[in-house]
Amino acid sequence: MQSFQFYSPNYLEDALKYIADRKQTCRTLAGGTDLIPMLKKEEIRPDYLLNINEVGELKGVEDLDNQVRIGATTTFTEMIESETLNRFFPLLVNAAASVGGPQIRNRGTIGGNVITNGPCADVLPGIVALDGQLELQSKQDGRRLVSVADVLVTAYETSIRSDELLTGILIQKPVQGTKSGFEKLGRRNAMAKARLNLSIALRQDPNGTISAVSIVPGAVMPVAVRMNDVESMLLGRKPTPVLIQAAADKLVEVVVNTAGIRWSSEYKVPVLKNIFKRVMWRVLAEDPQ
Ligand SMILES: Cc1cc2nc3c(=O)[nH]c(=O)nc-3n(C[C@H](O)[C@H](O)[C@H](O)COP(=O)(O)OP(=O)(O)OC[C@H]3O[C@@H](n4cnc5c(N)ncnc54)[C@H](O)[C@@H]3O)c2cc1C
Known part of the structure; x- marks a missing residue:
């Protein structure tokens, strides 16, 4: 059994400060469907675990002017139930609906799917097809936007820094007729x-x-x-x-x-x-x- 310090903040600012101070010794926990099995098998041994599920800014789907923002901890079930996603991005809804079984869809998040960057990911390819942008935040640099395609280095590896959190996925609303x-x-x-x-x-x-x-x-x-x-x-x-x-x-x-x-x-x-x-x-x- 591993021992680590568990921290569950309500505010993004506190989460960003926590990982800034701990970097590689800290792992971020969203739905845990990829992370918990790795912890159990002792493939990773973090000293600190940051639970981001209580951070409100990371949750839910927002209909902005020309874009849709999907918070990083939005679960697959929430994606399937989102009116905005059903209207603008049925591709992502269908991809989310294909994931695992109900337990995995209720826990697993879009952000975890991106960061794990597994070759078998179902939702990540849809984000790439829609030219999605990742909203990354850190204490050091604040907010930056990067194209999802630019951070996928190789299987199970992204170029996102250890002091950064993925806070949302931004996608341009489709041109009419798409x-x-x-x-x-x-x-x-x-x-x-x-x-x-x-x-x-x-x-x-x-x-x-x-x-x-x-x-x-x-x-x-x-x-x-x-x-x-x-x-x-x-x-x-x-x-x-x-x-x-x-x-x-x-x-x-x-x-x-x-x-x-x-x-x-x-x-x-x-x-x-x-x-x-x-x-x-x-x-x-x-x-x-
Ligand atoms: C039985 C089973 C079936 C599955 N079936 C499918 C399937 O059909 N299709 C599919 O695509 N996947 C499947 N998966 C894999 C998994 O459910 C997905 O990859 C899911 O999206 C992971 O999200 P999570 O919230 O559980 O991530 P977690 O396990 O919490 O985290 C995954 C990784 O991302 C990091 N992370 C998570 N969120 C953030 C963030 N906001 N910022 C920075 N880092 C972050 C974590 O530190 C960790 O390294 C399955 C898994 C299991 C166990």
Whole structure:
């Protein structure tokens, strides 16, 4: 059994002061669904544990002028129930709904999903697809905003400093006509981490030409990243079966070239192609928002 000092402040200022004074010796506790198993297995041995669940500024979804702010300790269940997210970002709602079982969705937070940066994360790829920004705060530097894509170093590693807290995720409201889709393939329905997931957001001109597209596969790359080469193949073109097939081929080519051939590739490559084509056609057939 490990011993550590536990601190549970009500105010962000106190939380920031606590980690500023302790840095690497302190770990932040949100829902604990990733952290508690690590503590139990003694993979980490912090001297201090900062519980951020009582800090009001970190909770909930706010509809701002052009943006939506999702507080870092907003749980997956709260995301699913948020009217604002259902209206503007059904992609994130669907991703949150796919997470684990009810217990994990009630405890696990969006902030924990980002900071863990696991290759199997379900919500993080959607944030990358929507070009989300992270609101980071520290006692030393106050508030800074960074693109989520810029902090994902490699699997389970971000460039966020040990004296910083992730306080929120900011996402520009979508341009009218934006459509999106999410699909996850898990080992089994309940409590399954993703074997593969896919987040897509796109827009079409009135004549059907694809004018904006964002594609992020999950659990097949070391970190969630937009598939720029696939996106540029689709941009400015009208979708046809030939084009979507070529884009699916390109997608798996990029994934295999980046992640390499693994034991699971024989299974994942055709599955990824099929999921991509299915989600693309479903999104293309949808009425715009
Ligand atoms: C049985 C099971 C099933 C799961 N299924 C899924 C699944 O289907 N999909 C999926 O994506 N994930 C799944 N997970 C993983 C986990 O639930 C998610 O990654 C979740 O988002 C973690 O959030 P949390 O609030 O529990 O984070 P915690 O465990 O509290 O923290 C995770 C990490 O982030 C740090 N941290 C948390 N919040 C902050 C913050 N605001 N600022 C700075 N650092 C912070 C912590 O110090 C820790 O390093 C599963 C986990 C379990 C145990």
